[in-house]
Amino acid sequence: MSNIVTQRFVKCHNKLKEDNKVRSSRQFALSLDYLPQSLSEILKGRRDVTIELLRKSVEVYRINPVYIYTGEGPMFMSEQGGQELRVLTIVTDGQDEERIVHVPVPAQAGYAEELTDPTFIQELPTFSLPDYKYKVGTHRAFDVAGDSMEPTLFEGDKVVCSYIEPTLWESSIKDSYVYxxxxxxxxxxxxxYNMIKERQCLELRSDNSYYAPYKVSLGDIREVWYVRAKISPFLPSPQNIKRYLQEEMESLKDTIQAQSRTIEALNQxxxxxxxxPLDEKKL
Structure with missing residues (x-):
């Protein structure tokens, strides 16, 4: 019985034949510099696929390694936009545990331009969190700039995010979640809002209604990070909370009074x- 990785590899092979991208298993094997007899043994479940054969399959047929090893995402990597396999620079400590890289506002423009420069990433500040969920996968922290996400996020907040592989954008980016x-x-x-399948783009919306939604094409996107938590320097005092509630109540009172005046004017x-007709009845 072959292992799960081999079984997924066989499914990719069968899909290539169904789509007429390879004429036969023999052609598939020869295109990968592999013996047809050995491939036959793999297809029959008598032996497992080798790392070298997987590497060649990714290179020649763009078989998705994320699907091969995890079962997630499409079988094949898209050739459109940014959904190609990328090398993500990480930073580790003396125990080889991955650190969370923090990207402050002054470094964000450079971060967008220097993604392929490992030195730039390694020079950014790093930290760790005790929660186990931040020990699995790659995480980044970003400063929040401006007021476009108020009242959810304020300028100066930091968001801690987990990395989403480009091959998983179509299936993993969920509508209305923050990224x-x-x-x-x-x-x-x-x-x-995920429009990758229909329009090859994402629609981005702010929580502050002053800012209009806009679309960004898949080809312009370089990384997507799912926001899992925020770190906020703002901690309101009880006096501030009381004053805020009083202001809200006064605003609500003014709104109700204005509506009452509008209704009264409408009745008149x-x-x-x-x-x-009311006066006529009195007569």
Missing amino acids: VIVTRADVVVKRA TIQQVLGN
Whole structure:
């Protein structure tokens, strides 16, 4: 019985034949510099696929290594936009444990431009968190700039995010969740709406209604990070909370009074249009 990786490899092979991208198993084997007889043994479940054969398959047929090893995402890597396999620079400590790289506001423009420069990433500040969920996978922290995500996120907040592989963007980016989107020129924190399948883009929305939604094409996206937590320097005192609630109540009171005046004026207008029927009844 072959292992699960081999079984997924066989499914990719069968899919290539179904789509007529390879004429036969023999052609598939020869295109990968592999013996057809050995491939036959793999297809029959008598032996497991080798690392070298997987490497060649990724290179020649763009078989998705994420699917091969995890079962997630599409079988094949898309040739469109940014959904190609990338090498992500990480920073580790003396125990080879991965650190969380923090990207402050002054470094964000450079981060978008220097993603392929390991030295730039390694010179950014790093930290660790005790929660186990931050020990699995790659994480980044980004400063929040501006007021576009208020009242959810404020300027000066930091968001801690987990990396999403480009091959998983179509299936993993969920509507209305908050993500850090790294484009070719900028780093933004927004709510994303997934339009990759239909339009090859994401629609990005702010929580502050002053800012209009906009779309960013898949080809302009370089990284996507799912926001898992925020670190906020703002801790309101009880006096501030009380004052805030009082202001909200006064604002609500003013709104209700304004609506009452509008309704009263509307009633008077209706009575005038109808010829004051109430006055006629009194006569």
